[in-house]
Amino acid sequence: MATSRTVSTDRTVPSGPAPGPAPQQEPVRNGRRELLAGTVGGVVESFDWTIYAVLAPYFAAQMFPGDDPVTKVLGAYLGFAVGFVVRPFGSYVMGRISDSRGRRFGLMLSMVLISGASFLIAALPGAESIGILAPLLLILLRLVQGLSMGGENPSVAAYITETAPKRLRFLYSGISYGGIIFGNILCFGVVTVLLTVLGEEGVADGGWRIGFAVAGLLGLLSLWVRRAADESEEFTRSRQETDPATDRAERRRLYKGSARNMTAVFLMTLGVTVSYYLGTTYLPQYAENLGLTSGAEGTGAMLVPLLLLIVAMAGSGVIADRTGPLNAFRTGVGMLAVCTVPVFLLMASGALPVWVATLLQFICLAAPLALANVLFARLFPVRIRVVAMGLPFTLGTGLFGGTFPLLAEALTARGLIDLVPWCAVAAAVIAFGATFLVREPADEGAVGD
Structure with missing residues (x-):
């Protein structure tokens, strides 16, 4: 243990200029606050997205006019679909804000919009009170959420990429994206509590509004957490004061140089999103169609695997930090291509x-x-990172992930249920091939390495 010593004031001081104050070292940041800020956004995003889909059959009767219950439910699901449609546009609009105003500003803005829209949906009068305005306002609020969510995930990806310690970058990537899985679990937990306490009639009679109120509160919590996070230093260093014409020309040059990587991200996203929706969304329905489980049993069987998925994602991040992210990604999609059909055949038997x-x-x-998230974000220069990653990512998710359950049901209806896992295999093969398109930018600073 160090002890203090008193230095005599009459000691002879060597001649010469007095040394200046020792330079203060910048504190080493561990990025944990930024990781928390990104992760809670994933929880909110997935909760908001899932709660609408799960509660749609319950609020459709109140929010949509008419006498046909099927038409009302279809109208409710239309509101879910438009969110996917506008997400790519949102990734551009919100991405431009994040690329110009800062990651923290973009993340704060997205949470304000998401949570505000959730509160408004919870308080929205029904069709009996305001007629056709009820579904129109509902869909408008979902458009706002879709726009906001289109920029949320790419902004988080850029933020984690730029603030995580280099040696833990992909562990942080796995943890932050695990927030999306946790949001799904939390959503199903809230709906289960509502159905247990209120019953199906109680939920349909207005209890569904509680689910959207919880979504809004989660958004406020995320907003509070993000206020304590700092701006990305890498983004701050990249900012340059230039005239608008020069800035536009530079961005066009960067987008042109990133076209190959944007194509790779789109194709790699295709493989991941199809397998994601097959495993997390459609698999219980697939098992029910084969008579292996009931709907409730299939949904309940998802809880433990989803929790273990979060652990496996963190473990994958640790491995990627040591062996390299592209090889680890390639191994994963290769396993999906090889193992999906045998696993589904063994389950069916x-x-x-x-x-x-x-x-x-x-x-x-x-x-x-x-x-x-972080693998894709690293492929693009800081000045265009959110837009360049977000556009192909949200396009791939919307075109192939959001439509996969519909495709699977159509195949099942035609007696072709055996083709469902083969579709996921085809997507994984495309993603595997796309990994060889990836070109690491020559400027390592642009990738954040």
Whole structure:
């Protein structure tokens, strides 16, 4: 233990200029506040997205006019679909804000819009009170959320890429994207509580509004957490004061130089998003269609695999930090291409319980899902990072992920249910091939290495 010593004031001081004050070292940042700020946004994003889809059959009767219950439910799902449609546009609009005003500003703005829209949906009068305005306002609010969510994930990806310690960058990527999985779990937990306490009639009679109020509160919590986070230093260093014409010309040059990587991100996203929606969204329905489980059993069987998926994603991040992200991503999509059909065949034959098949599918999915955010963001210069990553990412998710359950149901209706896992295999093969398109930029500072 160090002890203090008193220095005599009459000691002879060597002649010469007095040394200046020792330079203060910048504190080493561990990025944990920034990681928390990014992760809570993922929880809110997935909760808001899922709560609408799960509660749509319950609020449709109140929010949509008419006498046909099927038409009302279809109208409610239309509101879900438009969110996917506008997400690519949102990734551009919100991405431009994040690329020009800062990551923290973009993340704060997205949470304000998401949580505000959720509160407004919770308080929105029904069709009996305001007629056709009820569904129109509902869809308008979903458009706002879709625009905001289109920029949320790419902004988080850029933020984590630029603030995480280099040696933990992909661990942080896995943890931050795990927030999306946790948001799904939390959403199903809230809906289960509502149905248990209020019953289906109570939820349909207005209890569904509680779900959207919870979504709004989660958004406020995320906003509070993000206020304590700092701006990305890498973004701050990259800012240059230039006239608008020069800035536009430079951005065009950067976008042109990034076209190949944007194509690779689109194709790699295709493989990940199809397997994600197959495993996390459609697998319970697939098992029910085969008579292996009931709807409630299939949904309940997802809980443990989803929790283990979060752990596997963090583990994949640790491995990628040591072996390299592209190789780990390539191994994951390769496993999806090889293992998906055998796992589903064994499940269909009864050789594997549904929860075991789900877990095996998630193990294969863990690395691509965990690494995609930061891996993709690193491929682009800081000045265009959010837009350049976000556009191909949201396009791939919307075109192939959001439509996959519809495609799977259409195949099942035609007696072609065996083709469903083969679709995921085809997407994984495309993603595997796309990894060889990736070109690391020559300027390592642009990639954040």
